[in-house]
Amino acid sequence: MRLILVRHGRTASNVDFLLDTAEPGADLDEGGLAQAAALVERLSHHEIEAVFASTLVRTQQTARPVAAARGLELEVLPGLREISAGDDELSADATRYITTLIAWGKGDPDARIPGGENAHEFFARFDDAIGRIADAGREVVMVVSHGAALRVWSMARVAGFAEALGRAHLDNTGVIVVDGSPEDGWQLAELIGVRHFEDPATGEVVELTAERIDPVE
Secondary structure (H helix, E strand, O other), X not given: OEEEEEEXXXXXHHHOOOOOOOOOOOOEXXXXXXXXXXXXXXXXXXXXXXXXXXXXXXXXXXXXXXXXXXXXXXXXXXXXOOOOOHHHOOOOOOHHHHHHHHHHHXXXXXXXXXXXXXXXXXXXXHHHHHHHHHHOOOOEEEEEEOHXXXXXXXXXXXXXXXXXXXOOEEEEEEEEEEEEEOOOEEEXXXXXXXXXXXXXXXXXXXXXXXXXXXOOO
């Protein structure tokens, strides 16, 4: 099957660099609504048979234009939600959040922010959601989720994703197209909508997550 994994559109929390991971989360802002509407044309060449989103409102708002254009019911899965920021929810300081994700990639899947989740918990619920989507038997499915969740899951589960992303960042309504199955694994088919952040003083690319997060089993 083909999964079209989409990061939600822009919110005020994105603009302000806030760790907004809890339900219901921020609504899409004006720019985010425009990004969501643009997905109808951007994804028009895909024969999408189902549309899924997380329990946070911004993913559902992002998914609805495509679902409506295809005459599909939007299906919500809790397992697709963002990686929890725990006690740092709505903080503008992402240091502990990033450090925790890096620790997962360095072989410490038990690491967590107080009040948050560890790698075992994240992968269990996200893999379960993808498994449920695959079990439904559709060939092409759109899944709207979140930046950290999509990056961490794809680093671990999608062959070719880490090399394609490099030091870039999945932008709002960025798209990761993958082919495969939970049993046979996933292969990157296309990566669209990434951004390289540059230091205005030096012009050098800035890696927001400090270093690559390697696969976590």
